[in-house]
Amino acid sequence: MSKIVTYEVNVMFGDCDPAGIVFFPNFLKWMDASSHHFFVKCGLPPFRTLEKTHGIIGHPLLEINTRFFRPATYGESLQIQTSVQEWREKVFIQLHVVKRGHDILCEGTETRTFVTKHPDDPTKIKSIPIPEDVMRLCS
Amino acid sequence: MSKIVTYEVNVMFGDCDPAGIVFFPNFLKWMDASSHHFFVKCGLPPFRTLEKTHGIIGHPLLEINTRFFRPATYGESLQIQTSVQEWREKVFIQLHVVKRGHDILCEGTETRTFVTKHPDDPTKIKSIPIPEDVMRLCS
Amino acid sequence: MSKIVTYEVNVMFGDCDPAGIVFFPNFLKWMDASSHHFFVKCGLPPFRTLEKTHGIIGHPLLEINTRFFRPATYGESLQIQTSVQEWREKVFIQLHVVKRGHDILCEGTETRTFVTKHPDDPTKIKSIPIPEDVMRLCS
Amino acid sequence: MSKIVTYEVNVMFGDCDPAGIVFFPNFLKWMDASSHHFFVKCGLPPFRTLEKTHGIIGHPLLEINTRFFRPATYGESLQIQTSVQEWREKVFIQLHVVKRGHDILCEGTETRTFVTKHPDDPTKIKSIPIPEDVMRLCS
Numbered sequence: 001m002s003k004i005v006t007y008e009v010n011v012m013f014g015d016c017d018p019a020g021i022v023f024f025p026n027f028l029k030w031m032d033a034s035s036h037h038f039f040v041k042c043g044l045p046p047f048r049t050l051e052k053t054h055g056i057i058g059h060p061l062l063e064i065n066t067r068f069f070r071p072a073t074y075g076e077s078l079q080i081q082t083s084v085q086e087w088r089e090k091v092f093i094q095l096h097v098v099k100r101g102h103d104i105l106c107e108g109t110e111t112r113t114f115v116t117k118h119p120d121d122p123t124k125i126k127s128i129p130i131p132e133d134v135m136r137l138c139s
Numbered sequence: 140m141s142k143i144v145t146y147e148v149n150v151m152f153g154d155c156d157p158a159g160i161v162f163f164p165n166f167l168k169w170m171d172a173s174s175h176h177f178f179v180k181c182g183l184p185p186f187r188t189l190e191k192t193h194g195i196i197g198h199p200l201l202e203i204n205t206r207f208f209r210p211a212t213y214g215e216s217l218q219i220q221t222s223v224q225e226w227r228e229k230v231f232i233q234l235h236v237v238k239r240g241h242d243i244l245c246e247g248t249e250t251r252t253f254v255t256k257h258p259d260d261p262t263k264i265k266s267i268p269i270p271e272d273v274m275r276l277c278s
Numbered sequence: 279m280s281k282i283v284t285y286e287v288n289v290m291f292g293d294c295d296p297a298g299i300v301f302f303p304n305f306l307k308w309m310d311a312s313s314h315h316f317f318v319k320c321g322l323p324p325f326r327t328l329e330k331t332h333g334i335i336g337h338p339l340l341e342i343n344t345r346f347f348r349p350a351t352y353g354e355s356l357q358i359q360t361s362v363q364e365w366r367e368k369v370f371i372q373l374h375v376v377k378r379g380h381d382i383l384c385e386g387t388e389t390r391t392f393v394t395k396h397p398d399d400p401t402k403i404k405s406i407p408i409p410e411d412v413m414r415l416c417s
Numbered sequence: 418m419s420k421i422v423t424y425e426v427n428v429m430f431g432d433c434d435p436a437g438i439v440f441f442p443n444f445l446k447w448m449d450a451s452s453h454h455f456f457v458k459c460g461l462p463p464f465r466t467l468e469k470t471h472g473i474i475g476h477p478l479l480e481i482n483t484r485f486f487r488p489a490t491y492g493e494s495l496q497i498q499t500s501v502q503e504w505r506e507k508v509f510i511q512l513h514v515v516k517r518g519h520d521i522l523c524e525g526t527e528t529r530t531f532v533t534k535h536p537d538d539p540t541k542i543k544s545i546p547i548p549e550d551v552m553r554l555c556s
Contacts, residue, residue, distance in 0.1 A: 339485050
């Protein structure tokens with residue numbers, strides 16, 4: 001079982017495109033922010049600390065699948081409900097449900113992995129097995 | 140059969156995150172740019188003209204599915220190869236393959252629809268059947 | 279005298295660049311958001327309503343002058359204190375002070391004007407004198 | 418005397434706001450990109466290499482002053498002409514002139530400094546005198 005953490009977004013004029021609706025990559029930026037926010041609220045330290053304790057420098061995306069049901073516009077408040085749907089050995093799947101009150105605007109999963117700098121080449125990154133303590137904190 | 144149109148991106152410092160790699164929503168921003176670029180190169184006028192001729196104000200996303208294989212960083216040149224994989228009655232599926240030379244960095248499909256302002260409420264939008272002339276130009 | 283309205287920002291991982299600090303155009307995006315937020319909190323309706331009542335479609339920037347004193351990074355909460363420094367006939371100057379608790383991170387003025395669609399060419403925009411009721415609401 | 422290097426931008430749909438014109442922080446993002454592009458074209462290596470050779474991790478902004486004369490919209494090609502207006506001991510002033518053909522859309526200066534990680538606290542940054550070889554390459 002995963003915790004569910006809500007991240008709040010206030011849509012601004014500059015988040016919208018000439019059609020007057022949210023430019024969709026902003027939804028994915030907010031999902032990314034909500035993914036980070038989820039781990040912080042579960043008690044994980046920021047990546048700059050995780051780098052020192054676990055060598056972890058980020059949790060990049062491997063795959064994203066998102067469906068968009070309703071547009072949003074500036075002046076609106078959105079709530080993103082984020083949880084972990086599944087932990088695998090090296091990857092985990094986060095679910096983000098973006099709501100405006102009772103309406104679901106979009107819904108998507110992100111497949112992510114925790115990475116360290118590659119031991120042989122620090123300009124590259126390397127997936128690691130999901131740390132036990134990270135999983136425990138999020139449950 | 141669809142045309143394949145290539146959109147070129149030069150990755151900048153500000154496109155990258157503290158891990159030193161492209162912040163992923165930027166890939167989706169570039170896919171969106173490549174989607175627009177595709178239609179322009181196929182001969183479609185910009186949306187501000189399409190609004191006058193077809194009432195079309197945009198082609199919002201209904202669904203996005205993307206897999207990320209390799210990170211990219213600033214100073215690199217990327218090529219996005221965009222085509223239409225399928226035309227349905229009211230939606231179409233665009234395929235974007237993001238390459239750095241021969242390497243595929245990420246690959247994704249976008250399900251989109253052409254929209255007009257809703258006849259009953261101009262603050263809302265409405266899907267329309269894909270215009271014949273649009274399909275013809277892209278083939 | 280102008281009201282002073284505070285806009286809160288939570289800095290996210292994706293707002294930061296490879297140096298690990300906020301990519302500076304994000305400060306200007308937040309100042310823009312704070313400029314909009316200021317008018318909303320003063321009681322102005324959103325631009326989509328102002329377009330109907332006053333013909334106003336936005337308040338674009340004519341000039342920006344900003345000094346950056348301290349960097350910020352993800353996980354931090356910032357407060358932007360926004361006010362109107364001066365009303366002239368067709369332009370006004372907004373002051374934004376970005377703070378992290380007691381520290382001032384950056385400080386800048388924006389010179390803006392309210393615009394309508396140009397009567398002769400709706401693809402162009404046109405400055406208008408600042409409406410009396412707008413000034414009154416902000417004081 | 419400084420070199421003048423031109424950076425080309427193709428304005429995309431998603432760069433524009435509900436008023437249909439470029440959302441202004443994008444101009445500053447492009448000026449930042451042009452600032453980086455300038456140094457690359459002058460022969461400076463990317464920051465990830467400069468970190469190894471000079472300890473330099475970036476060239477953050479201390480001050481920005483920009484005037485906006487004309488809006489731009491999607492489908493347009495812009496040219497940013499970038500040069501160094503002045504070298505001081507620890508700071509330099511870059512001038513960016515954003516043009517659309519013969520029209521100047523906006524014009525601004527950026528005051529920047531080269532920074533290293535702070536020797537006493539690697540989470541902080543520190544200004545350094547402008548390296549001789551950097552100045553030589555840009556002249």
